[in-house]
Amino acid sequence: VQLTSKPTDQKDVNEPIFSIDGKHLYYSEDASPGSTFEYDKDSNGQIYVVRQLDLETGKTLNLINGPGGACRPTPSPDGKTLAFVRRVDGKSGLHVFDIESGAIQLLYDNLERDMQETWAIHGVYPAFAWTPDGESIVFWARGKIWRLNVADTSLHEIPFRVRDSRQVAEPVRFPVNVAPGKFPVRMLRWVRVSPQGDKVVYQALGHIYIKNLPDGEPTRLTSQNDHFEFHPSFSRDGQYLVYTTWNDKSLGQIRVTSLSKKDDHENRAITNKPGHYINPVFSPDGSKVVFQRTGGGWLTSPLWSRDQGIYAIASQGGQPVKITESGSNPQFGISNERVFLQQTASDTNADNRKLVSISMEGKEERTHFTSTWATDYQISPDGKWIGFVERFHVYVAPFVQTGKTITLGPDQKGLPMFKASETAGDWIQFSGPDSNLYWSLGSDLYSLPVSLEQMTASDEDTLPEPKINNISFETEHDKPSGTLALTGGRMLSMVHPFIEEKTTLIIQENRIVDIGPDGKVSIPENAHVLPLEGRLVMPGLIDTHAHGQQAASGFIPQQNWVDYARLGFGVTTVHDPSNDTQSIFAASEMTKAGLITAPRTFSTGRILYGAAGSYKAEIDSLDDAEFHLERMKAVGAFSVKSYNQPRRDQRQQIIKAA
Template identity: 40%
Template sequence: LYTTWNDVDAGAIFRVNLQGAAKPVKLTTEKGIYRMPSFSPDGKWIVFRKEGSSDVLGNAFTAQPGIYTMLANGGEQTFVTSRGDFPRFNKSSDRIYYQMGGGTNRNFASSDLKGLDERVHLKSTYGSQFTVSPDEAWIAFIDLHKAYVAAFPKTGKTIDIGSGTGDFPVKLVSKDAGFNLHWSNDSRQLHYTLGSQYFSINLEDRFSFIANKPDSLFKIPEQGIDVALEITTDKPKGIIAFTNARIITMKGNEVIENGTLVVEGNLIRAIGKSGEITAPAGATIIDCNGKTILPGFIDAHAHGNHFRSGIIPQKHWAYYTNLAFGVTTMHDPSANSELVFGQSEMIKAGLMTGPRVFSTGTVLYGADGNFKAVINSIDDARSALRRTKAFGAFSVKSYNQPRREQRQMIIQAARELNMEVVPEGGSTFYHNLSMILDGHTTIEHNIPVAPLFNDMIQLWKNAQTAYTPTLIVNYAGLSGEYYWYQHTNVWENERLLRFTPRGVIDPRSRHRTMAPEEEYENGYMLTSRSAKKLMDEGVKINMGAHGQIQGIGAHWEIWMMQQGGMSNLQALQTATINPAISLGLDKSIGSLEIGKLADLIVMDKNPLENIRNTESVHYTMVNGRLFDAATMNEIGNYKRSRSKFFWESNKNADSFPWHDGTETEAETCSCGQH
């Protein structure tokens, strides 16, 4: 039993017989966003969840999101309740279990098949993904990332459950983390995953009273079975030669006038003056007379709508918007780990179109929350980083860890695991200062003090910590985002609206804050001037647009760097070679050199003459694939037109999320932006 998704046809539920070569059978006739289907134990029914619309998937084709049932052979869908997710039948198939609530207030409940007679069995501060065994004797759950198993108490009252429960047996069964909990049919084994590892736990080994042997003999497994799924990385074929262009290579101050750049596959094979470089026979020639080529932009702090969970679209509009504006690499320092790394791998495999996506995954959150990372020892720090690295992260975000020694433990664990730490100080100057002293890779978001004086500048210079000020969301002063809403009609930007739902753009740009110019002068512009001072002393300053507005936000950040006194070339460096060096990616991207990956932008105008010319992106190439930036159709050696986004296929009001609610679960911190 499984669900499918198509951006045009929406979702469906299918059933397939695992015996023999049977073809899948479609069970649903209505379009919808279907999730979490499962059979009843007697095999007669299916329970599933229908989600509401969102600005990622579009119209949900239902006015009543919630839990539904349906005959196992398909047919009419029967609404049960609007509450809860992870629905499962009980063993007698006459009730449905589900999880309710969110954050630090989750419940595990059940109702009859009509959604009546609701009973709350369990409540938990940090617990989630409650999964009852088929015999209903056991309950598995996740508590602060780790997997636990408990006897399922049936007292007729609501029981508080968590990792510290002592009233009935609760046992830890994962070392660093466990996800996707599920049981064997005989209820004797619990299975879970972490990254590419698949783990199985025999209950008789964990609970002494089952097999009459001491559970002290049980050792939590460090390694599971490697799923060993390998997919070929996407790599285009053929040669493309860009001729007669101005090339800003980002090798120091190098600018090649009337140059040629040759791409073979996904690598740069030649670059130099046109008279010295000959396009190979059979190459596709792109005449760039009057145009400027520079490396693709790297957004070092790019929240790309990765907080959500659930269905992955075929086309993630945030990726298209970024590519259309020349952003070829995104580093997201806070995201839902399962979703962001899943989509990143789909891009690598050529199954999705998008920039290169890197991420810290879930932040190492120090304040309270059901996803916080409790760091009270170096082993806690090592465990938290191993958990993140298992998904594919090379960086972690230390965020709101309140004590300095906690942050130092994370730094030490990162050194041992060869990872980077990109922290945020929460707009606290001394918090940031200790991060610089302790050797963090970067500082994310601006220091909330301006101007910076020489003692601070020299300290920062010698610490070699990079800086991503995100002027677009400036601390201790008015944010740069509002400047551009005030001074430009963002809602009229045709390219932006071509790749972004109007329901996202209009509320932010039409109802705009109007402020005196000195508020901006004393806000983000002061921060930008401090960034200029730091850059002149050798500190790597990075462009990071924070996902405030996809695509165009990266350009605003570059322009705001220039407003603070940086030269146009320096401002461009913050979006290319600087973040590449800061993130350890400069051997592959960040500059245009032979042997590096073919990520580049072709602009109609010269950004060295006017920094606002960065918006004149004509072509974007990522990993050797060339796109017409105005349409995001693939061109060059491949001719592929993009399909429609949901708002292009369905222009009624239901396309926008405020009309029937967004039901996808989001993982975020208290400020709602991380």
């Protein structure tokens, strides 16, 4: 029987215990402001409270609250007193509360730190107990079990021994080549197949690449190096490509390029003002381009950030016309007159992403589909199918218009549906003469024909397997040229005696080839000599838990102040255990290729998140764990971060899968 409910999915309610007379339930609850979990909560104020539920009337009251909070309520045998934990001046202390008078007394202030500021799904402090005579409280702290006399607060250790056996697994360790001669490009973004199914474009290494399917060589769309290129999209006839650009100084444009040789691959800007432009798409007849205008300010320039929203512009260029302020990821179905948008109306327990359509004049908004956890919707060009991504899988259903909103999800029963991908999928779209479904994962492009028979098949074994095509390439790992001699400096080494005076260090390309006292090291004739008398030379710092934004609206800046700050403080390698997957691995590959200046960047990408959310990593088996590790490995990760996976078996499955 459920007795309480959480105010939101991200607010912990736990540590329940019945009163001695059985008339009440005591429990702790996160009562901090807001509806979502927040870091850096102030433990000097109130975070947790102890609540009392009347089991006869159903009424609930805050029994113990105030500065320092209150948690782990534990009634005395006579039912007159509650022991509980409170934080005072940074110390977690054991207190008692007189239920009749409300008086509070501190008994002991050297407990282990409670967990009020963080997730506490298993309780804020380990359980403790009163002795049957009510004279003492037995609790754990500082690795030992203690008995505290309530009357005089005298403390006595309770010695104990535990005979136990544990299975300890070998750690998963393997070498990582930080500077190979070449490396495979895995982070392909905005993967789009032409309407004829004969070409694929994507963004990688800061620029747009185009490849003839099935086995052509990927080549740059342009040869310019003034700006980075993003968000490519084909016209319906396959003759043109629209995309956006970014330059840290001049900001962004929307550009259209012809793919026809007769037009000599004409490339032109269709916007006349700089801005932060994303997600451009052609209307079905090719006469207009609809796009989203965003803003900057943290990682990119704050200029030209006003009047954000969805706009339309003639594909030949002109004055943009605003359609609506709300929505993202514009796209078209079969009609030129209505544009489809995605909207998110997050509440405390769900993301609630909607697919809506609106007239090109910004009127007659209609909500077609909604989903609790979908992260992307795509409509087929003929308007027959709707594809969506939920929990990293790709699903397809018929696009049905009923005049009402239809809820989509793997478990919905209202529409025939099938899961297209056993692997993870990104950048879904319908394209080609038969509106095949495409999606990508890392270097691979997946394609699958779509039919109603697939959605009504009772046997999953009868479903066709997707075709897989590796569409990426390898590129040279950047390295400096020449030889550098650092002379006369003090050297901080990693072996005894650690400080070496007046040393010479020889660097050839990207390798240290010799080091020793001045005069004892041969300096090559072609070396550039850098005198460092009075300076200290040390190995670059490796930050194994680094966080820092790498992109804004998908734009990776040409110069990221986060990375310049790291380098300025001597950090030459970072490992980021929680970042946007697409942004961090795209930036990492651009660093390897020498296109941006940054420390060597490694990452887990997005955490394997165990709590509710659209990017939750559901893990209930070894197969589930392998699914998530395979999708992260496909885009360049060599490590993952298990975060808020509440059960021990879930965490073990991740380790086993690794």
